[in-house]
Amino acid sequence: MSADDRAQAAPRRAWRDSARKSRAGFTLVELLMTVAIVGLAAGAVVLSVPDPRPSVADDAERFAARLSRAREEAVLSNRPVAVEATAAGYGFSSFDGAGWTALEEGPFGQERWSDGVSVSPTGPVRVVFDPTGVAEPAALTLSRDGRASRVEIDGAGEVTIND
Numbered sequence: 001m002s003a004d005d006r007a008q009a010a011p012r013r014a015w016r017d018s019a020r021k022s023r024a025g026f027t028l029v030e031l032l033m034t035v036a037i038v039g040l041a042a043g044a045v046v047l048s049v050p051d052p053r054p055s056v057a058d059d060a061e062r063f064a065a066r067l068s069r070a071r072e073e074a075v076l077s078n079r080p081v082a083v084e085a086t087a088a089g090y091g092f093s094s095f096d097g098a099g100w101t102a103l104e105e106g107p108f109g110q111e112r113w114s115d116g117v118s119v120s121p122t123g124p125v126r127v128v129f130d131p132t133g134v135a136e137p138a139a140l141t142l143s144r145d146g147r148a149s150r151v152e153i154d155g156a157g158e159v160t161i162n163d
Contacts, residue, residue, distance in 0.1 A: 054114050055147070056114075056117060056142050056143060056144050056145075056147050056148060056149050057147075057149050057161075057163060058114075059113055059114050059117055059142050059149070060142050060149035060150075060151050060161050060163075061161060062111075063085070063090065063111075063140075063142070063151055064151050064159045064160075064161050065107075066083070066090075066092075066107050066108070066111070067083055067127070067151070067153060067159045068159050069106075069107050069108075070082075070083050070092055070108070070127075070129055071129045071133050071135070071157045071159070072133075073094070073103075073108075073129075074094075074129035074130060074131055074133060075129075075131060075132065075133045077094070077131075078131045079094050079095055079096065079097075079131060080094065080095040080128050080129065080130050080131065081093070081094045081095075081103070081128070081129050082094070082095070082100065082126055082127065082128045082129075083126070083127045083128075083129075084124055084125070084126045084127075085119065085124065085125045085126075085127075085140055086119070086123075086124045086125075087113075087118070087119050087122055088112060088113065089110060089111050089112035089113055090110075090111055091103075091108075091109075091110040091111070092108040113142065114144075116144045116145070117142050117143070117144045118142075118143050118144065119140060119141070119142060120140070120141040120143065121140075125138055125140050126138075127153050129157055133156070133157040134155065134156060134157050135153050135154075135155070135156075135157040136153075136155070137152075137153060137154055137155050138152070138153045139151065139152045139153070148163075149161055149162070149163050150162045150163075
């Protein structure tokens with residue numbers, strides 16, 4: 001290689017070396033785009049995380065299942081079983097011939113509604129299943145955050161849920 005060729009190659013080499021040195025980090029635009037993409041991804045994750053509280057429909061299903069079980073208990077034990085629901089929760093009792101006794105065993109313990117659930121009507125609702133499974137018709141509406149589920153007991157003691 002001649003001296004002229006070396007003289008021309010030196011500036012090219014210097015330019016390549018300086019270009020490599022200037023590309024050693026990220027540009028401000030690249031950093032801003034990365035932060036924006038990470039922010040969008042984090043927002044999508046936060047919005048897709050479900051509410052840790054059980055839904056109103058879950059509370060209604062649990063209550064309806066326990067009402068059905070109370071009806072079965074009344075028929076199987078041949079004694080009236082009552083369910084009293086208030087704004088705070090619900091509980092069960094049975095009539096032993098002399099008075100009402102709270103039921104605590106199995107699925108009949110006192111139960112509280114999930115956080116934020118409101119109940120309508122606000123006063124206590126008492127449903128008594130007689131030994132044949134029949135009950136006075138009643139209804140209870142559970143609601144939270146604009147969603148509601150209505151639990152109904154008909155005259156035959158059948159329990160249904162309407163969302």
